[in-house]
Amino acid sequence: MTLALRRSGAVLHITLNRPEIRNAMSLRMVAELRAALEAAEAEGLVRVIVLRGAAGHFCAGADLKDMALARMQVMQGEAQGDAAGATLDAVAQANRQFGKLCVAYANTALALVAVVEGSVMGGGLGLACVADVALACESAVFRLPETALGLVPAQIAPFLVERLGYSQARRLAVTGGRVAAADALAIGLVHAVHAPDQIDAALDSVLAQILACAPGAVAATKALMARARLSTPADLVAQAALVFSRAAQGAEGMEGTAAFLQKRQPSWASP
DSSP: OOOOEEEEEEEEEEEEGGGGEEEEEOOHHHHHHHHHHHHHHHSSSOOOEEEEEEEGSSSSSBBBHHHOOOOOOOHHHHTTOHOOOOOOOHHHHHHHHHHHHHHHEEEHHHHEEEEOOOOEEEHHHHHHHHHHHEEETTOOOOEEEGGGTOOOTTTTTTHHHHHHHHHHHHHHHHHHOEEEEHHHHTSSSSSSSEEETTTTHHHHHHHHHHTTTTTHHHHHHHHHHHHHTTTHHHHHHHHHHHHHHHHSSSSHHHHHHHHTTTTTTTTTSSS
8 A cells, every 4th residue: 555544533633655656656556545545524523634755755747658568558559559549548547547636635525734844845735736725844845847857747837827817827837846835935836834743733834723613514615616716706696696595504514603692612623
């Protein structure tokens, strides 16, 4: 297994666990990350997922051995006279699987926190971009090395634009961007930077804040915000009113209002 999984109450900690290669992402890791998310969503008890890397690094990007194998399959297909579309499929399919992973984590109704340290490259940078909250250690160094390797950050690019805006994303792409933790904070790539001996306490604080919020309300708010990216405020007025009405009249809304009036913690709040 390429991951280490640990449950702590309603929090699932997922650690990328290939420390010998700075947690580079293989196709097997992609599949295991998808499976871990799907299991957490189906179980109904997990409210927060924390993504982290083992041994002081988050993720050094794609495992180039997988890419070499895909290229070999293409070459073998060409030697056998396969059609161009079929021979390219091995490379495209591998890239497509990573894209589906990013979309799944970006669209999950669960809260998603990334704690990034050391190398944060390529696909690792993509995962950091889809997190609801990204906490960086001072040791974190962010890289978008694809263009320097003659490649394209194809699946990462949309999430970079979404997180950073068009101008900053373009700058990183054309420079093969290397960004230190402090600069990542300045451009909005991460939400906070902490010293190594403070990162765990910072994570605990963020988790406490998330767990104080109603899980259904978090999921509905994330979904509404995702739609808001592609709509004008005026276009969302009616839909937002329905979302609010369902929440206000639902079990969480009733419990939250009662808890506020009674000056107590709501039932979902972490003790």
